[in-house]
Amino acid sequence: MNKVKVLLIDDDEDDYIITKDIFSHGNIANKYELSWIDNFDKGINSVLKRQHDVYLVDYRLGKYTGVDLVNEAVLSGIREPIIILTGKGDYQIDEEAMNVGAADYLVKDKIDPDTLDRSLRYALKQAETLKALKESENKFKIIFEKAKEPILISDYTGKIHDINKAGLDFFGYHIKEMLATNDRSLFYTQEDRDNFVQELETKGAVSDFECQMVSSKGQVYFCSLSSFLQIDLQNMVEVYHTIIHDLTYRKHQETKFIHESKFSISEHIAKGFAEEIRNPLSTINLVLHELTTDEALVYNENLQTNLEVIKSNFDNINQLTRNFISSTENKPIIIQKTNIRALVEEALIEISDLVLGQRIVLEKHLLPADLHLSIDKKQIKKALVNILTNAIEGMESYPKILNVSTMNDSGFYSILVEDNGKGISPGLEHQIFEPFFTTKKDTDGLGLTEAERSVLAHNGSIIFKPLEQGSLFIIQLPIN
Incomplete structure (x- = not known):
């Protein structure tokens, strides 16, 4: 078995002779190989070169102390154990030595072979354990920093102890x-x-806890959290290690699939509805034409008035049918590079008469960046106008405030339309994009349906959020 290399750093040769004598007796005689250096400079040089397994350092080393040597060694990343040798009654020195990182301290007058052997064995074992912990910590740190998914370390009070780079990027x-x-x-x-x-x-660990999380810019993500409890030995507190899985894209795809299925069914119904209603509508229209042009009935004012009412309602039904079919049709997308800020401004100009007529306070917070998106300008503009019109129609009491803002986050360009209107009753949120669903008078309930269809066709999404007063619609369009 290889002997453990021990270096004594002591400027007193008599102490070296005494220490050497102790190493020559008992069980330690064949376990250790003792060397000696008689000053601080040579001693710290040897320590930094890591030429020995363990060091015995006298507290008094000329103008320096053993504590100075330990402190310099620890700051230089030395992991080999250092044991301080002190005089009788130097308890304050002992405490100081342990605080700066000494593995142990021994009182010179009380050193014997067994005491020295036990101290050396414990110091070496402790150093080995600390080395293993440090290696494990370094491995965890590498995984922590290099992980592509956000990792958050926090506690019960909400205090954040650490977060990796992916987490900082995720939350902004x-x-x-x-x-x-x-x-x-x-x-x-x-x-x-x-x-x-x-x-x-309650459980000590959580897997696949689904929730919504929000970035510093207000971007909402659908997430799945996996977390476990652990004691932070350094700070002696219980912390949560949480891995955050971003499910936003998956949720978006699921929502898109659901809506596409819904639109497919609606389109099928619309086509069947059109086939069934066009024939009787054509017949009604033909009869109306004959009645209104019949010379025997032309001067019957009461009849002609009633025929006008029927004709007006016929036109309404006919137009409603066309709107319904149009809202369910897959319209071809004509992609072109479009300045998205300019498009938002154009949409606001289109509703300017409504804004002015209803004395609405329009607040704009648009990104200044000259960003171009590959979209069908006509469809997206119409979708935005429908959303803006819906917001205006939802405001009944003054002051009427319409807030339009834009945001660039996580690969999406978001257009936020917020009003302070009457909002929508709880439980009806899931119907907001359904054909013919409306809580307003004199509207056909197809504007939001058509807007959602257009945005989804661009691989985007429309999010509706009821507010305490009013509503918020978020149109998200992919930047790439």
């Missing part, structure tokens, strides 16, 4: 901002955060 924070943020602000609703913490505290 700098590290100092994130560490000063409570993790409650990362959850879109307080209810989600409370349920997450309750499940984690």
Whole structure:
């Protein structure tokens, strides 16, 4: 078995002779190989070169101390154990030595072979354990930093202890901002955060907890959280290690599939409806024409008035049928590079008469960037006009405020339309894009249906959020 190399750093030769004598007796005689250096400079040089397995360092080394040597060695990343040798009664020195990183301390007058052997074995074992922990910590740190998915370390109070680069990019924070943020602000609703913490505290681990999270810019993500509890030994607190899986794209695809299926059914119904209603409508129209042109009936004012009422209702039904069919048709998309800010401005100009006529306060917060999207300009503009018109029609009492803003985040260009109108009754949110669904008078309930269809055809999405007062619509269009 190879002997453990021990270096004594002591400027007193008599102490070296005494120490050498101790190493020559008992069980330690064949286990250790002792060397000696008599000054601080040579000693720290040898320590930094890692020429020995363990070091015995006298506290008094000329103008320096053993604590100075330990401190310099620890700051230089030395992991080999260092044991301080002190005089009798130097308890304050002992405590100081342990605080800066010494593995142990021994009182010179009380050193014997067994005591020295035990101290050396414990110091070496401790160094081996610390080395393994450090290697494990480094591996975790590498995984933590290089992981492509956000990893968040927080606690019950919401304090954030650490987050990896992927997490900072995901939420849009700098590290100092994130560490000063409570993790409650990362959850879109307080209810989600409370349920997450309750499940984690009860079970000790959580898998696939679905919730919504929000970035610093207000971008909402659909996420799945996997988390477990662990004790932070350094700070002695219980922390949550949480991996955040972004399900936004998957949710978007699922929603898109559901809506495409819905549109497919609606289109099928619309075509069948058109076939069934066009024949009787044509017959009614023909009869109306004959009655209104019959010379015997032309001067019957009462009849002609009634015929006009029938004709007006006929035209309404005919137009409603055409609108319904149009809202369910797959219209071809004519892609062109379009300045999206200019498109938003054009849509606002188109509804300017409504804004002026109803004395609406229009607030705009549009991105200044000259960004171009590959879209069908006509379809997206019409979809935005439909959303804006819907918002205006939903405002009944003054002041009427319409807020239009834009956002560039996570590969999507978002157009946010917010009003302070009467909103929609709870439980009806899922019907908002259904054909003919409306809570307003004198509207056919097809504008939002057509708008959603156009946006989905561009691989985008429309999100509706009821507010305490009013509604918020978010049109998201892919930038690439």
